Amino acid sequence: MSFIRISDVAKQFTTPDGGTIPVVRPLSLDIEEGEFVVFVGPSGCGKTTVMRMVGGLETPTSGEIYLKDKLVEGPSRDKGMVFQSYSSFPWLTVLGNIRFGLKYRSDISAAEKEKIARHYLDLVGLTPFADYTINRISGGMRQRVAIARTLAANPLVLLMDEPFGALDALSRERLQLQLMDLRRAERKTVIFVTHDVDEAVLLADRIVVFSKRPARILADIPVSATLPEKRGLDILDHSDFRKIRRDVLALIRNEERSMEAAE
Amino acid sequence: MSSATVASEEARKPAAERNAAPPARRPAWRDVVTFRGPPQPGLELWLSIAAFLAVLGAWALVAETGLVQPQILPSPFAVVAAWGRLFADGYIGDIGISVGRVWAAFLASALIAIPLGILMSGYRAITALLEPIIDFVRYLPVPALVPLTLIWLGIGEGSKITLLWIGTFFQLILLVADDARRVPKEFIETGRTLGASDSSLMKDVLLRAMLPNMVDSLRITLGWCWTYLIVAEIVASSSGIGYELWTARRYGKSPEVFAGILTIGIIGLVSDQAIRYLHRRWFRYLQ
Ligand SMILES: Nc1ncnc2c1ncn2[C@@H]1O[C@H](COP(=O)(O)OP(=O)(O)OP(=O)(O)O)[C@@H](O)[C@H]1O
Ligand SMILES: [Mg+2]
Numbered sequence: 202m203s204f205i206r207i208s209d210v211a212k213q214f215t216t217p218d219g220g221t222i223p224v225v226r227p228l229s230l231d232i233e234e235g236e237f238v239v240f241v242g243p244s245g246c247g248k249t250t251v252m253r254m255v256g257g258l259e260t261p262t263s264g265e266i267y268l269k270d271k272l273v274e275g276p277s278r279d280k281g282m283v284f285q286s287y288s289s290f291p292w293l294t295v296l297g298n299i300r301f302g303l304k305y306r307s308d309i310s311a312a313e314k315e316k317i318a319r320h321y322l323d324l325v326g327l328t329p330f331a332d333y334t335i336n337r338i339s340g341g342m343r344q345r346v347a348i349a350r351t352l353a354a355n356p357l358v359l360l361m362d363e364p365f366g367a368l369d370a371l372s373r374e375r376l377q378l379q380l381m382d383l384r385r386a387e388r389k390t391v392i393f394v395t396h397d398v399d400e401a402v403l404l405a406d407r408i409v410v411f412s413k414r415p416a417r418i419l420a421d422i423p424v425s426a427t428l429p430e431k432r433g434l435d436i437l438d439h440s441d442f443r444k445i446r447r448d449v450l451a452l453i454r455n456e457e458r459s460m461e462a463a464e
Numbered sequence: 465m466s467s468a469t470v471a472s473e474e475a476r477k478p479a480a481e482r483n484a485a486p487p488a489r490r491p492a493w494r495d496v497v498t499f500r501g502p503p504q505p506g507l508e509l510w511l512s513i514a515a516f517l518a519v520l521g522a523w524a525l526v527a528e529t530g531l532v533q534p535q536i537l538p539s540p541f542a543v544v545a546a547w548g549r550l551f552a553d554g555y556i557g558d559i560g561i562s563v564g565r566v567w568a569a570f571l572a573s574a575l576i577a578i579p580l581g582i583l584m585s586g587y588r589a590i591t592a593l594l595e596p597i598i599d600f601v602r603y604l605p606v607p608a609l610v611p612l613t614l615i616w617l618g619i620g621e622g623s624k625i626t627l628l629w630i631g632t633f634f635q636l637i638l639l640v641a642d643d644a645r646r647v648p649k650e651f652i653e654t655g656r657t658l659g660a661s662d663s664s665l666m667k668d669v670l671l672r673a674m675l676p677n678m679v680d681s682l683r684i685t686l687g688w689c690w691t692y693l694i695v696a697e698i699v700a701s702s703s704g705i706g707y708e709l710w711t712a713r714r715y716g717k718s719p720e721v722f723a724g725i726l727t728i729g730i731i732g733l734v735s736d737q738a739i740r741y742l743h744r745r746w747f748r749y750l751q
Contacts (some may be wrong), residue, residue: 278659
């Protein structure tokens with residue numbers, strides 16, 4: 202069985218007045234170990250919901266999700282989450298937050314924890330800011346803290362929901378490059394949700410395009426089949442990059458248009 | 465850069481610019497009368513002191529000129545004299561007893577309300593079990609419970625502390641539960657995905673995240689304790705600030721009555737400011 206198996210998973214939410222909104226149609230998806238999969242789709246289509254179900258933060262209405270042959274039944278340290286909004290703890294310092302990622306690991310000693318925390322602090326380039334409190338660092342740095350903290354917990358899969366969505370263009374670009382480096386170094390399996398198609402093509406091994414709500418999979422594009430694995434910003438001018446970008450955008454636009462038509 | 469170049473650059477500027485006064489700064493008074501204007505801590509402090517002195521002055525003026533009978537409104541000087549008499553007669557003991565009662569009840573409330581409030585915010589079953597009871601007790605008028613606490617516990621310390629406890633516990637538990645509910649969902653979910661168990665989550669994430677708001681809730685509750693204390697001491701006590709206040713009234717000593725009221729006010733103000741000060745020190749990370 203593949204590393205992550207999403208098998209006939211559907212989700213509907215109940216409204217306060219007792220009705221139901223189908224958000225995810227039964228869908229199946231297999232993700233291999235070490236793959237970087239990016240979810241894109243029209244806004245409100247259910248990307249976050251699918252990701253949260255993989256993270257165990259939402260329970261599927263039907264179907265099952267397996268991570269490394271184990272049924273996902275709730276959140277755990279195996280499934281690391283990086284949220285769009287700043288989720289670093291303001292009462293801890295930068296280093297304190299990263300240490301928190303290791304707090305509940307019983308597989309390693311205290312000395313080892315300290316070493317790992319400092320390693321990730323350094324990896325995200327925040328060593329000079331180790332003792333800063335969260336309110337004194339920029340948004341980009343906060344997201345780096347959140348990423349380092351999640352990596353320190355050593356999850357099997359990294360789930361990132363528009364982690365760079367609130368950042369300015371330059372910080373975002375820098376973090377995208379850093380994330381690619383990190384990910385090559387760590388060989389982590391990543392699921393990444395974004396609105397930004399450039400970001401999707403830049404980062405992805407595979408892009409999964411979702412339909413409008415209720416979500417189903419419109420396309421599953423193997424980006425790594427055409428683009429080199431190691432990419433820099435120069436890839437943005439690559440003709441294959443532009444083609445994939447055009448295809449993905451066309452799919453999403455088409456969905457958005459049919460959404461407007463339905464209204 | 466050497467000082468010589470600085471000087472020559474200065475010299476190169478046109479004469480008019482060199483001699484011109486720096487741009488006039490907005491006067492501080494403009495800031496404090498601007499809607500949502502920038503802070504002016506110095507001036508704000510002076511305004512507060514001025515207002516306080518003005519009230520005091522008006523009081524002294526009205527009392528000293530005999531505009532109002534001293535029986536109705538004793539002068540500030542008479543009140544100070546009354547304080548002198550009270551302290552000479554062991555008032556510090558009464559203050560100690562009252563402060564002790566307030567803190568005993570306050571700590572008993574806090575110690576039970578904090579864990580229960582946190583549990584209530586997290587488990588629907590506990591909310592369902594407790595909420596109707598709490599809401600009911602919360603609306604009972606506390607003074608009406610005095611006879612009951614007297615019947616149950618007599619006139620000793622137990623009845624007064626119980627009264628204060630009833631008056632504050634049921635409010636505080638809801639305040640704490642609310643503080644806990646306001647902790648962002650992301651913090652909780654982050655804790656969970658980092659492997660925290662329910663109890664670690666409450667201790668290491670929820671409690672820490674809600675602490676600043678909770679200290680404010682506790683500060684407000686402490687104020688309520690004082691209100692109920694005076695009720696308890698007036699009705700059923702032979703010691704404490706409230707008792708002395710009531711005794712003074714019985715003998716028509718209005719300066720002593722005023723001194724009693726002001727004593728409570730001052731203790732309240734001092735403890736409130738002390739907690740605010742600690743709040744700023746402990747939670748510097750919020751700034
Ligand atoms: N807890 C919930 N209760 C009810 N409806 C919900 C809940 N969570 C999400 N929804 C609805 O489900 C739909 C899909 O939400 P979701 O957040 O998964 O979409 P998304 O693709 O991530 O959107 P976006 O692009 O805005 O991030 C939305 O219409 C949303 O209103
Ligand atoms: Mg989303």
